[in-house]
Amino acid sequence: MVTSKRVLVVDSDPEALDLVRRYLSVRGYEVHTAEGGEAGQAAFMRYQPDLVILDGRVPDTEGRSLCLWLRERSPVPILVMAAQEGAPGPVELLNWGADQYMTKPVALMELEARARALLRRVALSEAHHLSSALSSARPDYDDGHLVIDLDRRLVTLEGRPVSLTATEFKILACLVNQAGSVVPHEKLLSQVWGEEYVDDLAFLKTYIHHLRRKLTSPVEGDGAYSYILNKWGVGYRLRAEYERREAPGDDGQSDGWAGRPIAPVDASLR
The missing domain is CATH 1.10.10.10 (Winged helix-like DNA-binding domain superfamily/Winged helix DNA-binding domain)
Structure with a gap:
């Protein structure tokens, strides 16, 4: 599978993070990881992912708080992984703003399939809006x-x-x-x-x-x-619509980014 979609995985378990990161990376995703809710917020601000995969029991900024925080700021699709015991039910998870949920232990093949489905849904929605806008x-x-x-x-x-x-x-x-x-x-x-x-x-x-x-x-x-x-x-x-398209030199208003190749962000937080 070839994709350039950016995925943020937030979990309190470093081994689980590494496992998911390696599995999705091999399949073409750009994967970033964060241990805990506060790190998840910082990573979201930095990387602006296309999809967030979230452990429902993230401890420092609880899964619920992080999910609500994300939903207030972005329509990004959210997939929550919940433990079998003591975990919120599907209705509660969806009320948090999650788009889908899975019960742990998670099969990586199914996780990737659900992630792909969520991203496909977003792409279809954008294509529909684009088609409507053309006329x-x-x-x-x-x-x-x-x-x-x-x-x-x-x-x-x-x-x-x-x-x-x-x-x-x-x-x-x-x-x-x-x-x-x-x-x-x-x-x-x-x-x-x-x-x-x-x-x-x-x-x-x-x-x-x-x-x-x-x-x-x-x-x-x-x-x-x-x-x-x-x-x-x-x-x-x-820039105004009538401005001539050319590389830098816009009356000294370039801030050092314009006209230069945009450097890729790091592949991981670790």
């Missing part, structure tokens, strides 16, 4: 390469759907509404997270980094065209 009214942003439709929550780059988390989409919406103009850090933080986050610039940078990776396309020569640019010490802007 819709003019989108909010369209430069012939990147298309953004805020009402339908659809983003395509070079004709392919771009999967964004709920938070990434909120950030992009703020930038689209002022495309071509710099949106201050404080405004982005307050509109997306609330006034209490206006000083948390590192938090914003983490999300912008992942968003820029998803909204970067190749140009002629050795470079990449990044749609989101940084104005040092001020904020970020989305």
Whole structure:
């Protein structure tokens, strides 16, 4: 099986983590692991996975809390592995926000099959939305390469759907509404997270980094065209639809990412 899908596995058992990681990696998945709930939250923020596989009894930030935390921030599919004794029932697991659950001990072949089914469901949903959008009214942003439709929550780059988390989409919406103009850090933080986050610039940078990776396309020569640019010490802007597509040199607004190959993230947290 060939796939580039990114999977985050959260479990308190390092041996179980390693077993699942090796099994899925051999089958083409990009697998990241985290021991415990707090590490799981950090890994989710860093890697922005396409699927989360979660042990339902993660101790430090309990499985329920982590599942709810994930669901508040993203529509990412969640597969929960639950122990037979003392585990929440299927109704409770689904109420947490889980999309599917399995009872331990877990057969790795079935685990991979369920993961594949969840990812396929997401892909079909995105394809359906994309098909519906093709006959819709003019989108909010369209430069012939990147298309953004805020009402339908659809983003395509070079004709392919771009999967964004709920938070990434909120950030992009703020930038689209002022495309071509710099949106201050404080405004982005307050509109997306609330006034209490206006000083948390590192938090914003983490999300912008992942968003820029998803909204970067190749140009002629050795470079990449990044749609989101940084104005040092001020904020970020989305390139206007009429701007000429070329590699870096955007009036000094490149932040060191634009025009460079996007480096892959580490294959594991360990």
